[in-house]
Amino acid sequence: MTKLKGKTALVTGAAQGIGKAIALALANEGADIVVSDINLELANQTAEEIKSLGVKTLALKTNVADLCDVEQGVSQAVTAMGKIDILVNNAGITKDGLLLRMKKEDWDAVLAVNLTGVFNCTKVISALMMKQRSGKIINIASIVGEMGNFGQANYAASKGGVIAFTKTMARELAGRKVCVNAVAPGFIATAMTDKLSEEVKKAMLAQIPLGKMGTPEDIAQAVLFLACPAADYITGQVLNVNGGMLMNT
Numbered sequence: 001m002t003k004l005k006g007k008t009a010l011v012t013g014a015a016q017g018i019g020k021a022i023a024l025a026l027a028n029e030g031a032d033i034v035v036s037d038i039n040l041e042l043a044n045q046t047a048e049e050i051k052s053l054g055v056k057t058l059a060l061k062t063n064v065a066d067l068c069d070v071e072q073g074v075s076q077a078v079t080a081m082g083k084i085d086i087l088v089n090n091a092g093i094t095k096d097g098l099l100l101r102m103k104k105e106d107w108d109a110v111l112a113v114n115l116t117g118v119f120n121c122t123k124v125i126s127a128l129m130m131k132q133r134s135g136k137i138i139n140i141a142s143i144v145g146e147m148g149n150f151g152q153a154n155y156a157a158s159k160g161g162v163i164a165f166t167k168t169m170a171r172e173l174a175g176r177k178v179c180v181n182a183v184a185p186g187f188i189a190t191a192m193t194d195k196l197s198e199e200v201k202k203a204m205l206a207q208i209p210l211g212k213m214g215t216p217e218d219i220a221q222a223v224l225f226l227a228c229p230a231a232d233y234i235t236g237q238v239l240n241v242n243g244g245m246l247m248n249t
């Protein structure tokens, strides 16, 4: 499996869940991987697992919400790996609550990680890609950014913002042969959805035509497709991976 041999990918929030599955899928195609996460202990474990696939890896502690931290992390990554060809903006958090009860801190925290984090990493790494005149940026959005969701005003706004940001970056970076796309997962089995009540999970499942939750690997395969040369003519798109829960025209 060598579709990405010679490429380096930096995946944010790659220590666990969807980010980890993405990192493994890219490594399985021969890409060297920077496992970037706020949780260094878990990132180190993931990097060890990836190393056993025979590619180069580096675990980095980075808070995507902090631009200085991102600049330092990217500089370390470039020193160790030489370049970055693929950026996957995956780090994300939820702090759910109805608007009337939502604290300002919970709004700010979700926007800071999910939207400003994507801005920070894209700003720093797209500068390198523009010089290289090549690159792939793949942003993990959410079905919630397209349809809204009860109790998730902060999260939905952040993910809707990621989609608009993706389309804008696709236009700004196309001239330098940098493609920017988003993957919008539906309801995926990870730590993020584990904390939902059985009642909420049941209600979600009832809305999915394929009748089951997705897996992190389902998302990873969509990201892998966009990262590979087969998708070189695709930019500014949102790839929905949601079991049919939302069907766009």
Ligand SMILES: NC(=O)c1ccc[n+]([C@@H]2O[C@H](COP(=O)([O-])OP(=O)(O)OC[C@H]3O[C@@H](n4cnc5c(N)ncnc54)[C@H](O)[C@@H]3O)[C@@H](O)[C@H]2O)c1
Pocket: 012, 013, 014, 015, 016, 017, 018, 019, 036, 037, 038, 039, 062, 063, 064, 065, 090, 091, 092, 093, 113, 140, 141, 142, 143, 184, 185, 186, 187, 188, 189, 190, 191, 192, 193
């Ligand atoms: N699970 C789902 O159903 C689902 C659905 C749609 C979209 N998503 C999106 O997929 C992405 C991954 O979600 P997941 O379910 O794997 O979540 P998860 O909670 O399992 O993993 C998120 C990872 O991001 C890291 N992280 C959190 N804050 C960070 C920060 N400030 N800087 C760097 N890293 C940070 C965490 O340490 C963790 O390793 C998120 O953007 C999420 O919004 C998930």
